[in-house]
Amino acid sequence: MFTNPGYGEYSGYGPPGQPPVNPDIQRWFETVDRDRSGQINWQELKSALINGQGENFSDQACKLMIGMFDTDKNGSIGVNEFQLLYNYINQWLAVFKNYDRDGSGSIEEQELGQAFHQMGFRFSPEFVKFLITKSDYKNHRQMSLDQFIVACVQIQRYTEAFRARDRELKGVITLAFEDFLNIAINCSI
Known part of the structure; x- marks a missing residue:
């Protein structure tokens, strides 16, 4: 897992309009960039990220x-994008730790339901159980950090797509089949 490098003053240089790269993040990036291309792909990222259960993050995550974070859509990220990703993961880690009250490295059904409730979602217990079942391939009882991030990002994307079409704020929309496919494909990529 990424660790907090003890954020001090930023040093180093970055492109205009972007904050300079934290030297600790720069060193971490160089360690993860195994092929020394100056870019990190998903396989390199996977080798560097460990969830709370001692396993690498999933391919999907x-x-x-x-x-x-791949702004130029080349399938990899540079050091500035990596810094944004690093901060993003640490924000989700803080949320995850807040709900992983027993410190098990995973969130169980009740903890996940509380997390979504405090995020403003009113999901039924059956839907929360469904999310855990879909994310936990081992025993269908818990969700790791990487699975939690994937679920939250997907729910956020679908929520934004739904809200864009729910102009009357009724909580109900009507979709043509192609519009539905457009939402599904765009939100899952």
Whole structure:
């Protein structure tokens, strides 16, 4: 897992309009960039990220996060994008730790339901159980950090797509089949 490098003053140089790269993040980036290309792909990211259960993040989580921060859409991220990703993961880690009250490295059904409730979602217990079942391939009872990030990002994307179409704020929309496919494909990439 990424660790907090003890944020002090930023030093170093970055492109105009972007904050300079934290030297600790720069060193971490260089360690992760195994092929020394100056870019990190999802496989390199996966080798560097460990969830609370001692396992590497899933392929899905790494592809999703690279895709979110890959501004030039070349399938990899540079050091500035990596710094944004680093901060993003640490924000989600703080949220995750807040709900992983027993410190198990995973969130169980009740903890996940509380997390979504405090995020403003009113999901039924059945839907929360469904999310855990879909994310936990081992025993269908818990969600790791990487699975939590994937679920939250996907829910956020679908929520934004739904809200854009719910102009009357009724909580109900009507979609043509192609519009539905457009939402599904755009939100899952």
